[in-house]
Amino acid sequence: MTTTTVPGVSGAARACTGSIFAKTLYDNRRVFTAWALATGVLAMMYGAFYPQTSKDSLSSVPKAMEGFGLNDSSSAAGYLQGPVFGLLIPLLATFYGAATGARMISADEESGYLDLLLAHPLGRTRLLLHRFAALATGAVVIAAAVLAGMLLIRSSAKLDTISIGHFTAQATHLALLTILFGALATGLGAATGKGRPAVFGVTAGIGVAGYALYGFAPQIGADWLGHLTPYHYYIAGEPLKNGFRLADIAVLIAITAALITAGAWRLNHRDLAR
Amino acid sequence: MTTTAIELDHLTKTYGARRGLAGLSMQVRAGEVFGYLGPNGAGKSTTIRLLLDLIRPTSGTARVLGLDPRTDAVALHRRLGYLAGDFVVDGRQRAGECLTFLGNLRGGVPAARITELADRLELDLNARIKSLSKGNRQKVGLVQAFMHRPELLILDEPTSGLDPLVQQTFLDMVTEAKDDGRTVFMSSHIMSEVEAVADRVAIIREGELVALDTVADLRARSFLTVRITFAAPVAATEFADLDGVTVQETEGSTLTFRVDGSPDALVKAAARHTVTGLRADTQDLEELFYAYYTGAAATA
Numbered sequence: 001m002t003t004t005t006v007p008g009v010s011g012a013a014r015a016c017t018g019s020i021f022a023k024t025l026y027d028n029r030r031v032f033t034a035w036a037l038a039t040g041v042l043a044m045m046y047g048a049f050y051p052q053t054s055k056d057s058l059s060s061v062p063k064a065m066e067g068f069g070l071n072d073s074s075s076a077a078g079y080l081q082g083p084v085f086g087l088l089i090p091l092l093a094t095f096y097g098a099a100t101g102a103r104m105i106s107a108d109e110e111s112g113y114l115d116l117l118l119a120h121p122l123g124r125t126r127l128l129l130h131r132f133a134a135l136a137t138g139a140v141v142i143a144a145a146v147l148a149g150m151l152l153i154r155s156s157a158k159l160d161t162i163s164i165g166h167f168t169a170q171a172t173h174l175a176l177l178t179i180l181f182g183a184l185a186t187g188l189g190a191a192t193g194k195g196r197p198a199v200f201g202v203t204a205g206i207g208v209a210g211y212a213l214y215g216f217a218p219q220i221g222a223d224w225l226g227h228l229t230p231y232h233y234y235i236a237g238e239p240l241k242n243g244f245r246l247a248d249i250a251v252l253i254a255i256t257a258a259l260i261t262a263g264a265w266r267l268n269h270r271d272l273a274r
Numbered sequence: 275m276t277t278t279a280i281e282l283d284h285l286t287k288t289y290g291a292r293r294g295l296a297g298l299s300m301q302v303r304a305g306e307v308f309g310y311l312g313p314n315g316a317g318k319s320t321t322i323r324l325l326l327d328l329i330r331p332t333s334g335t336a337r338v339l340g341l342d343p344r345t346d347a348v349a350l351h352r353r354l355g356y357l358a359g360d361f362v363v364d365g366r367q368r369a370g371e372c373l374t375f376l377g378n379l380r381g382g383v384p385a386a387r388i389t390e391l392a393d394r395l396e397l398d399l400n401a402r403i404k405s406l407s408k409g410n411r412q413k414v415g416l417v418q419a420f421m422h423r424p425e426l427l428i429l430d431e432p433t434s435g436l437d438p439l440v441q442q443t444f445l446d447m448v449t450e451a452k453d454d455g456r457t458v459f460m461s462s463h464i465m466s467e468v469e470a471v472a473d474r475v476a477i478i479r480e481g482e483l484v485a486l487d488t489v490a491d492l493r494a495r496s497f498l499t500v501r502i503t504f505a506a507p508v509a510a511t512e513f514a515d516l517d518g519v520t521v522q523e524t525e526g527s528t529l530t531f532r533v534d535g536s537p538d539a540l541v542k543a544a545a546r547h548t549v550t551g552l553r554a555d556t557q558d559l560e561e562l563f564y565a566y567y568t569g570a571a572a573t574a
Binding site for chain 2: 117124
């Protein structure tokens with residue numbers, strides 16, 4: 001009918017105005033890229049230390065910390081499961097999930113933008129799923145960046161005892177852990193209508209407490225406690241040594257699905273806050 | 275084609291102990307411009323958010339364009355344009371980008387339509403939303419509400435922040451929408467804003483309907499304040515039995531009356547004495563609404 005274009009819309013922006021999912025990704029392009037780069041580079045830096053640390057193995061890790069997997073640096077997989085994939089990366093993943101999830105529903109509800117979006121022909125569940133899919137995409141990009149970083153230093157840092165397949169498995173477990181905490185924050189916001197700081201705080205708190213529980217559970221002789229945390233399903237099966245752990249993957253996906261389903265159900269049954 | 279655009283039946287919303295709406299019943303006819311007035315906190319936004327299914331009623335029902343706001347939300351929203359009382363969007367995007375996105379949520383709005391409205395309101399589509407003034411941000415809200423030519427426009431305080439020139443453009447847009455056979459439901463806390471365009475006006479106070487009528491009929495309900503100064507003091511009781519006349523104040527030989535309806539009886543009664551001064555004021559519409567707002571006026 002017309003060839004007029006709307007001013008203020010660049011080509012990239014226009015391509016990303018087709019759905020809530022695309023728009024959310026576009027609006028978060030810088031944040032997601034920064035997360036992926038930072039996490040990937042950190043993983044790479046710590047991974048590159050392996051040739052140095054492998055000499056004084058088992059050195060100074062206190063007995064009480066063994067549950068965190070910091071006690072085995074005799075092999076590449078053992079080392080990476082410690083400070084890198086056992087501590088730094090999963091905690092970053094937790095914070096990405098909490099921070100991003102708190103923005104998917106809570107922040108827009110707080111500002112009133114959600115009112116505008118939901119006055120459009122768009123169901124609440126659909127809005128939630130689009131937003132969550134964008135968050136999950138960001139998580140996959142982070143995991144892919146970590147994987148790329150690992151593969152980049154694999155031979156130079158003497159990590160080639162771990163196969164590419166096993167690295168991919170670990171990255172997949174990482175993506176699922178990240179998405180799970182994203183689902184927790186998104187679901188909390190959707191279910192309660194609480195503001196962004198509260199949703200972020202509660203999710204991050206649950207994450208850190210869960211991590212501590214997972215780490216200390218073996219010391220107090222209650223391994224089963226660790227099984228209650230997602231970290232168990234993320235790394236206890238040692239994907240760097242054993243590859244994909246399908247049962248663990250299934251548990252992570254099931255928890256994620258339950259969190260999003262519960263959040264969507266509550267969101268559909270409650271008043272939007274103002 | 276339904277003849278009723280909005281129908282509220284004992285619509286009630288309570289927030290904990292606080293009452294938002296208390297059994298509100300009224301109808302908005304298809305094709306009319308309907309002014310929804312009340313002081314801040316009277317329940318105007320609560321009503322509008324119920325119509326849009328952003329919140330759910332405690333009891334009672336609403337029908338919008340013949341549909342249930344809850345179960346038919348998506349189908350209904352396709353046919354609506356909505357402007358919130360405080361229009362909020364992500365400030366980092368440009369106005370044009372925001373409007374294109376919102377149009378796409380409705381299946382796409384021709385670019386020419388967006389630019390036409392923006393030109394009319396003198397809105398710069400290249401500007402980032404966070405750099406816009408309150409009034410210019412409100413223009414973005416107006417464009418997104420009007421751009422897809424919805425059957426029903428629900429506008430919550432649409433003129434807030436607009437300068438008088440843009441207000442006039444807005445009123446023209448409302449008139450055009452009405453001429454196209456579309457329905458406009460707009461809230462305000464200022465009568466003069468809706469007086470020029472509204473066919474009918476509802477006034478709510480503390481969640482209850484206190485008046486619903488045409489602007490002309492509401493005006494006819496306003497009363498006259500008459501101040502008469504006599505040569506010598508006159509007893510107020512002399513005027514006590516007159517129809518539609520109440521003595522409001524006695525001050526020396528000056529009496530102040532409130533006259534509802536014709537002043538004939540008062541003039542004839544006063545003529546029995548020597549009148550040295552007379553002053554009559556019609557209550558203006560703002561005063562009338564103020565009276566409704568504060569609950570001073572008799573409910574109709």
